[in-house]
Amino acid sequence: MSKPLEILLLDDEVIVGKRLKPALGKIGCAVEVFQDSALAIKRMQEKEFDIVVTDIYMDGVDGMQVLDLVRKKSPRTKIIMITGHAMISLAREAMEKGAFDFIAKPFKPDDLKAVIARAAKALGAPIQFDDKKVGG
Amino acid sequence: MSILILSSENKELEKEIGKKIAQKLSFATLNEQFFNKIAARHRLEIKKISEAMNITPSILKLMPAKTWHYYLSCVELEVLEQLLEDRCVCWGLAAHLYVMVISHVLKVRLIGGYGSVSQSGQFSMAPDKMEKHIAQQERNREKWSMAAFNRKEADPGLYDMVINLDQIQVDEVVDTLSMTMGYSRFTAMTYSKKKMADQLLGARVKNTLLKSLTDIHVHVQDGTVVVTTSSMKREKSKKIETIKEIAGRIEGIRYLEVRWNKDIITEAATIFR
Amino acid sequence: MPGPHPPISKIKKDDNGSRQAGQFDHGSHLSKDGKTFFFFRHFSIRDQIYLGTILVFFFALVMILILILNNNRVQKQMKFLGFVNDFSLEIQQARRYEKNYFLYGTNLDDALENIHMAESIFIKESEEFSKLLGGKQALQKIPDKILAYKTLLEQLYLLETKGKNRLSIKSFSKEDELKLRGFGRDILTSAQLMAAFEKANLEKTLFRFQYIYVYSFLILLVFLAINSYLLVIRLYSTFKQITIHAKRVSSGDFRPIILRQKVRDEFTGLLTSINDMLKKLDLRDAVMIQDHKIKAVGTLTAGVAHEINNPLNNIMLTVHMLLEDYNDLSKEEKIEMLGDIAAETDRSKKIIRNLLDFARESASTMESVDLSILLKDTLRxxxxxxxLSGVQVDLRCAKKIPKIHGDAQKLQQVFINLLLNAMDASIKGDKIQVTGSLGDKANSVKVSVADHGEGIPKDLLPFVFDPFFTTKSKGKGTGLGLSVSxxxxxxxxxxxxVESREGRGACFTLSFPIINFPENSIFSS
Structure with missing residues (x-):
């Protein structure tokens, strides 16, 4: 527990950030929440995050473009896609582009926590999270 | 991290390719041999399982429709349970017909390739005769898959890939598919795993219900189970109650809903059964 | 432009909402037609042709009669002319003999015979002669003169037979001789006059023949021309009306055709059949519109099923956080979270309700429709x-668009269709411009949907509204969308x-007439 996991959360739905920020904070993550993808990208230029959680369909730059940008800029960053428009082709495309995981909305906070825990483990900075419910 | 499902009328080559890929990727295999386990677990006859996988119930009633559906549901349930553990090559089980929506399953249809087998003896007949034989076989399979899953098994739209074995050698197919399996797009993820879990839950509910009932369709999303059935009007509330009672005991259901489809044809047909 | 429409307010009256979607009322129109047909006089094209032919026939008959009469007259005149000729010949002969007698004392009996002949001719034809001589005083004296001439000759003859020599003739005074000669000359002159007069008459009759021919021919020609003109006008105007209506029908308006007819004719029957056909077409059209709508509902449902995941996700996250942290949260935080849940539930409800409003199978109801609201709902x-398509849809509505009279659900179907097409044509990041404004023509509103896609090739532009015309790949489009719209x-x-420039996009413009309702304010408040 040296340094908290840096997470950028991007979703144009305000409530998503509002709820997830404290939820993830509890498992030792420092979360920055954005609704506007342009602002989020600007922030990502300034700082390298451990994990980026992004919605896919947004006005302006969409999640897929964010994924491409992050993959290019910091390959070690794990990107988790969340979308209400989950489709088999979209999921496959996201994975091919190097997403760490793909979660369909609606999801429970624990679902995301489990994925973040796995990502943290993959990053070599495991966090405390009891993920009994979601298989690894 | 992914699953390969093969489907073909050419059983010999399908098996050969399946085995070779499993070996190359050190994946588990899943095929007809699995019927043993299914038979043991559900106390069924192995012969009858393979019969159910190949014949379509007809008026001749070699196997009553009810039994047939139950057998198929047992196979579906066990296969899905196996597929939950990925890293698996599966063939000869028509499994692609119930994992349509799962992104980490690569579904491949193998066509042709009879020429190379004819020397080995399986189809030692004249080419034109063989063609007829294959066409007949394909028609039978279509009938079977339509009756069982309301899909045409040979429909290329159901697959991620269709490979013509007349044009591509077995080893090339093995290489190609092994490489394709390595693509990130076929990696399992939370979304697809959830879908698989839903599918398994659905199969379990269906299997449990088919033990005593008929005409059951199950759809699961995110633990929400919707059972659709049709019955005669006077049996409606009784059947719905039964379904709720039986399914209620199954673990993992977050919400259960029973929908009733008024189906006059079934109604008429079941009266005289 | 479609042809003259019955006022739309009438449709409202007819469509009491009891009819199937998309189907406009035929019954009342037809029965109205039937009534008017019933009251109208029957005067078919066939009747008109028959009447014309009969008239021509009668005219020809009259002409023939006139010609026959004229001919008769000519024959009579010729015959009479022959008599006059004979008569004058006899008189001439008589005079010659009489002259001979005075010169040589011979032929007096011959002269007498000739004058008898002339008299008998005159008596035989006296009726004709007298008729001919009716007006001529001079000629009326002919019988007297003949009589006088004859009497003188007879006296002479008597003298001769008495005296038996030429001397006794000398007693026949010079004066009498002169008188005799004078009578003879007078008779001859009269006869010649008569002949000349009769000849002139004959010529006149013959001339009359000529102009009877010419005039009757001309009259016949004029009559035929008028008849054909009337026939052509009648056919042409009806065909023209039918053509206009057919154009309207081909654009998908299946309201019955009503012709401005004064009488019942063959077209009435044709029209009844066409209107019957239109009724069936309209039924089929309604089915097609419904089919198309079901497909659209399918597309939208898939979208809505996804769209609803966003509020559902918000609810799920909030509920789970409430459960997890219930004891740690302050009262205000809890209230805020519950408020979020309420709001998101409301949002889900709206998403579903929008779809249900559109999907709901309802009778075709014509109501006052505010296009700007309808457009906003459609975009939602x-x-x-x-x-999903990643395009930007920009809706611009003029502030006060008058309401139109229409079926909101069907209009929404059209907007959905145009927007989905525009999205198909666009690529990510493109803009689709939806504009609602007052139309170019007075009393109209227009809505346009413009995309910036590839556009429609010029050679395909005339076909885009044809049923089953599609540029989309098989299975993607039915080619019915625009036709249904x-x-x-x-x-x-x-x-x-539709306007389109290749490579620059396409713009579909709809224009609707504004219908004024006195009971309603036409402007949206």
């Missing part, structure tokens, strides 16, 4: 599709047009 309904718009008395 398409939110998921818009989001055109049908719906036509039923609203409006029209749909």
């Amino acid at each position: 309904l398409l939110e998921s599709q818009i989001r 055109q049908g719906i718009i036509a039923k609203h008395g409006g029209n749909i047009t």
Whole structure:
């Protein structure tokens, strides 16, 4: 527990950030929440995050473009896609582009926590999270 | 991290390719041999399982429709349970017909390739005769898959890939598919795993219900189970109650809903059964 | 432009909402037609042709009669002329003999015979002669003169037979001789006059023949021309009306055809059949519109099923956080979270309700429709599709668009269709411009949907509204969308047009007539 996991959360739905920020904070993550993808990208230029959680369909730059940008800029960053428009082709495309995981909305906070825990483990900075419910 | 499902009328080559890929990727295999386990677990006859996988119930009633559906549901349930553990090559089980929506399953249809087998003896007949034989076989399979899953098994739209074995050698197919399996797009993820879990839950509910009932369709999303059935009007509330009672005991259901489809044809047909 | 429409307010009256979707009322129109047909006099094209032929026949008959009469007259005149000729010949002969007698004392009996002949001719034809001589005083004296001439000759003859020599003749005074000669000359002159007069008459009759021919021919020609003109005018005007209506029908407006007819004829029957056909077409059209709508509902449902995941996710996250942290949260935080849940539930409800409003199978109800509201609702309904396609839809409505009279659900179907097409044509990041404004023509409103896609090739432009015309790949488009849309718009008395420049995008413009309702304010408040 040296340094908290840096997470950028991007979703144009305000409530998503509002709820997830404290939820993830509890498992030792420092979360920055954005609704506007342009602002989020600007922030990502300034700082390298451990994990980026992004919605896919947004006005302006969409999640897929964010994924491409992050993959290019910091390959070690794990990107988790969340979308209400989950489709088999979209999921496959996201994975091919190097997403760490793909979660369909609606999801429970624990679902995301489990994925973040796995990502943290993959990053070599495991966090405390009891993920009994979601298989690894 | 992914699953390969093969489907073909050419059983010999399908098996050969399946085995070779499993070996190359050190994946588990899943095929007809699995019927043993299914038979043991559900106390069924192995012969009858393979019969159910190949014949379509007809008026001749070699196997009553009810039994047939139950057998198929047992196979579906066990296969899905196996597929939950990925890293698996599966063939000869028509499994692609119930994992349509799962992104980490690569579904491949193998066509042709009879020429190379004819020397080995399986189809030692004249080419034109063989063609007829294959066409007949394909028609039978279509009938079977339509009756069982309301899909045409040979429909290329159901697959991620269709490979013509007349044009591509077995080893090339093995290489190609092994490489394709390595693509990130076929990696399992939370979304697809959830879908698989839903599918398994659905199969379990269906299997449990088919033990005593008929005409059951199950759809699961995110633990929400919707059972659709049709019955005669006077049996409606009784059947719905039964379904709720039986399914209620199954673990993992977050919400259960029973929908009733008024189906006059079934109604008429079941009266005289 | 479609032809003259019955006022739309009438449709409202007919459509009491009891009819199937998209189907406009035929019954009342037809029965109205039937009534008018019933009251109208029957005067068919066939009747007109028959009447013309009969008239021509009678005219020809009259002409022939006149000619026969004229001919008769000529024959009579010729015959009479022959008599006059004979008569004058006899008189001439008599005079010659009489002259001979005075010179040589011979032929007196011959002269007498000739004058008897002349008299008998005159008596035989006296009726004709007298008729001919009716007006001529001079000629009326002919019988007297003949008589006088004859009497003188007879006296002479008597003297001769008495005296038996030429001397006794000398007693026949010179004066008498002169008198005799004078009578003879007078008779001859009269006869010649008569002949000349009769000849002139004959010539006149013959001349009359000529102009009877010419005039009757001309009259016949004029009559035929008038008849054909009337026939052609009648046929042409009806055909023209039918053509205009056919054009309207081809644009999808299946309201019955009503011709401005004064009488019943063959077209009435044709029209009844056509209107019957239109009724069936309209039924089929309604089925097609419904089919198309079901497909659209399918597309939208898929989108809505996804779109609803966003509020559902918000609810799920909030509920789970409430459960997890219930004891740690302050009262205000809890209230805020519950408020979020309420709001998101409301949002889900709206998403579903929009779809249900559109999907609901309802009778075709014509109501006052505010296009700007309808357009906004449509965009909300398409939110998921818009989001997925990554295009920007910009809606600009003029502040006060008058309401139109229409079927909101069907109009929405058209907007959805146009927007989905525009999205298909666009690529990510493109803009689709939806504009609602007052139309170019007075009393009309227009809505346009413009995309910036590839556009429609010029050679395909005339076919885009044809049924089953599609540029989309097989299985993607039915090719019925625009055709169905055109049908719906036509039923609203409006029209749909397309402009496109290849590579620059396409713009579909709808225009609707504004219907004023005195009981309603036409402006949206």
